[in-house]
Amino acid sequence: MRIAKTRIGLVSALILLLQACGGGGSSGGAGSPAATPLPTLLTISLAGAEADVAAPVQFENSAAGLTGLRHEWNFGDGSSSTEARPAHGFAKPGDYEVRLRILNARDEAKTVTLTVAVNNKATVRDQICSGANQSGWCFQSPLPAGHIVTQPQLLTAQLGWALAGDRRLIKTTDGGRSWKVQPIGSSGKLERYVFTDANLGWALGTQGQVWRSTDGGQSWAAGANVPFTQLESDKTLEAFDTQLLRVGNAAGERFASLDGGASWSRISSPAYLSVTTAAGLVFARTSENNILRSTDLGLSFSAQGSLPQECPGDRTDSFLADGESTLLLSGWADLISGPYSHSPVTASRWFCRSTDGGKTWRVAAGKGLPERDHIRYWTPGLWSVEGVLWFDWGQLYRSTDGGENWAPVSKPDLGSLTLTALGASAVMLTDGRMSVDAGQTWSALPGRPVHSAKRLDAQTYQLMSSGRAYLSSNAGQIWTPLFEQLGDGQTLGSLGAIVSTPANALLAFNGAGLLQSFNAGQTWSSRAMFPFGNSASLQFASATRGWLIAGYDELFRTLDGGVSWSRIWSASSAAGLPPFSLQVSALQFFDESNGWLALQTSDFASAIRQSRDGGQTWSARPELQLAEPALLGLDAETLLAGGRDGAIHVLGASGEWKLRFRLSVGGAIKRLVRQDAQRLWAVGSEGLLLSSSDGGQSWSKQDTGVSTGLNDIRFADDKHGWIVGNAGLVLATLDGGKTWQRQESATSDDLLSLVARDAKTVWIVGSWGTVLATGTGGF
Structure with a gap:
């Protein structure tokens, strides 16, 4: 037995020796394939130009065509693959570190990583954005591109x-x-x-x-x-x-x-009264009453003829060219004997007409127009509408024989309104009334101040009113806004706060009403709720529970995610004062039960109140010598406040306000924000940015590189954050706030508040009802 065991041991040792020398194995032996060498350079790329949550991402790698390699993919979101060219769908937008490890038969390995930015462009599809291909910041309200x-x-x-x-x-x-x-x-x-x-x-x-x-x-x-x-x-x-x-x-x-x-040439016209036809012909009258004609837009002129003495002319006369040959001039002749004469003023109206481009002229009688015993200091215009229209002293007249005879048309109380010709037979008044039969009848659309109008076809017209464009497809009977803004082309006032609920609803507040979206901002609707309120007061502590301040001092609460709101408390009523005697200048809830507010008591002081029951009752806390403070509740007992004095104060269990930080130079703190348990931020005037990494115990000032007032700061995670400010300012960070870079917002409106759902999906609100959104993190 002992001899047998010895032989077995010798055989085992021999086998191990042969394996160590390369014999007896299957890897690299005679007749076995050699291990595939690893490539010198290994890279990862995307099959498409970019990654988006809307579609799976197709990955490529430079070693995909080599045989004998194993692929181990880690997509950075907890998913993996062993395919050479995998397609992977990311469930959430963000920046992911994708890792690929390749191995050959000898388990030799090489690893490469690629940061993949997964966007969410469905949020801003077909909207106008500051960058190409729906990148950057995009307008969601008012459409199409802000106000x-x-x-x-x-x-x-x-x-x-x-x-x-x-x-x-x-x-x-x-x-x-x-x-x-x-x-x-x-x-x-x-x-x-x-x-x-x-x-x-x-x-x-x-x-x-x-x-x-x-x-x-x-x-x-x-x-x-x-x-x-x-x-x-x-x-x-x-x-x-x-x-x-x-x-x-x-x-x-x-x-x-x-x-x-x-190329361009300067026009130096010798004439002081001219008219240009639709074809580009220019007819002009000189101070000597000569008529000139130009075929090069006034660069050169040829003499045509002279006006007769019966048409003396003045700088305020009317000049009408209907085509290449028919011209009509009209004006007033002042018959006062001298410039300082106090004799009765008399004036005569004159018309001169040419049918050969100004070479010869005929005086038209102007019959049918009323006589005036004094001269007007402005001259009524001429319009080519089924003949010629003349608008004088609230009455409209028409001539079909070049000014020889005139007849009044209907008089819809024109007053001193201005008329615009829209085509062969259509005219419009500045109050919005329109006629499609040369003034015989008028549509009943008074009250719309019209600045300009044009005819597109027999039934379609466009007009501008108070800076907004309207379109009618039924000859002026109904006008609809050309730009799909809220209501009848109206824009909301400043939106001071925006929130995103877990149910994917977006709510923004302008002090009087809510702007709501239930499809990621693709469409917005407005709800008028209050006469006025604190536009920055809207906030939610959960998916269903939120608060806002309406009026000066009325606290409203929702328990259903903003569908319905009820008044639960009034500062003036609680103090036994008449309505609106007090003003809530700041509101901040720490959770569904614990909240804080500041009441304006004087120009430089605030009364602090605390609630432990969701805002139904409030108890007094020590007054703070600071007007309009920014509040941040750290827990049920601790409150931070900052304001115009450039200082940050803390109220804790001791019941006393203590100074935590003060700027060495002037500045105002507008917003205090909590990123996590220890990381806090403050923004304010003239580019002020403060940060704390110890829960507000100490603060340091950071350089933003801007001097514009900052209004809000928010983070999506520990790396991605944004700051918004006045004049369209947007700053972004990719390293948790260590550095900030400016982004193009494509607006000059003041941006007041923002909310971030993830590293790519963010909304900003501001003045004039502006709502911006991004599906690329603003880049």
Whole structure:
């Protein structure tokens, strides 16, 4: 038995020796495949341009085509895969560190990582954003691009453009229901634009830059700059055909281009009264009563003829050109003998007409117009509408024979209203009343101040009223807002607070009503609730329980996520005072039961109240010598307050206010925010940013690089955070607040509050009812 055991041991040792020398094994032996060498460089990439929660992400790697390798993927969200080219769907937006480890038959390994930004662009789909491809910050209210939407120009009932702010041209192909940005490259600020048809258009920048598009705004080519010397003056841009352009400014500078904007020449007209036809012909009258004609927008003129003495002319006369040959001039002749005469004033109205482009003229009698015993200090206009219309002293007259005979049309109490001609037979008054039969009958739409109007076709008209655009598809019977804003084109006041409930509802408050969305901001609706209130007071402590201050001192609470609200307490009533005697300047709930508020007692003091029953009753705490404080409850007993004095105070179990921090120079703290149990933040005036890493025991000032007032700060996690401030300021951090970088918000409105659902999905609210959203973290 002993000999057998010895032999077995020798055999085992021999086998081990052979294996150590490479014999007897299956890896690398004769006839066995060699292990695949690992690549020198290993990379990960995405099959698409970006990752989004809306679709699975297809991953590639540089070793996917090699055989004999094992792949071990870790997607950073708890999921893994062993495929060479896996497709993985991320359930939540954010930045994920994706790790790939490859191994060969010898278990030799190589590892590479890639940070993948998973966006949430469904939140801002089809909205106008500060970045390309729905990146950056996007407008969700008012639509399409905030309250600053100007110069709407429709060519048809469906096709048109407008300026969004001062840097973006937007286009609609569905009558204003949706809009898309038309990029003009690094255009800077835009002043004017014009399209002559569905394809050909021009844009003019504030510095005189000119761009031309031949595909409806999809692409733009730069032309020659207009040599304005007064760059800050308001500008005009007109296009008369594919080559003739004219620009001007309020300082009186005018330039013409005869080659579609490739070059510009200054217009130095010798005339002081002129009129331009739709085809670009310019007719002018000189101070000597000579008539000139230009085919190059006033760069050069040819003499036509002279007006007879019966039409003496004045700088305020009216000049009408109907086509290339028919001209009509009208005015008043003052018959006072001298400039200081006190004799009765007499005046006569005159008309002169030419049918050969101004070469010869005939005096028209002007029969049928009433006589005046004194001269007007402004001259009524002429409009080409089924003949000629004349608007004088609240009465409308029409002539069909060039001013020889006139007959009154209906008189709908015109008063001193202004008239606009819309086409062959349509006219509109500045109060919104419209006639489609040259003034015979009028639609009953009074009360709308109309600044401009135009006819698109027989039934479709566009008008501007109080800076808003309206469209009618039934000849002015019904007008609808061109831009889908809240109500009848109205915008909300400043939205001072926004919250996101776990049920994915969004609520914003402007002091008088709630702005609500139940589909991630794709659509918003407004609910008028109160006459006025504290716009920054809206807050929730859970999915269902929230509070706000209406009036000066009335506390309202919701128990159903904001569907219904009830008044539960009034500061004035509790103190036995008349309604609205006290004012709640700040409100802050720590949880569903414990809350704090500050009552304004004087210019420099606040009465502090504490509730332990969700706001139904309040007990007095020590007064704080600080007006309009920002409050932050740390627990049921501890309250932080900051304010105009640039200091942070704490009220604890001792029942006394203690100073925790004070700025060495002036500044005001507007908001105190808690990121986690120990990390606190404060923002305020002139770019003020304070942070605490020990629960508010000590504070340090951080440099934001801006001097604009900051209004709110929020974090989505331990790394991703944002700050909002005045004049459209947005700052973002990717390292937990160590560094901050400025983001383009595409608005100059004051931004007052924000809420972050995750690292990519954030909303901002501010003045003029502005709501911004991002599905890319603002980048």
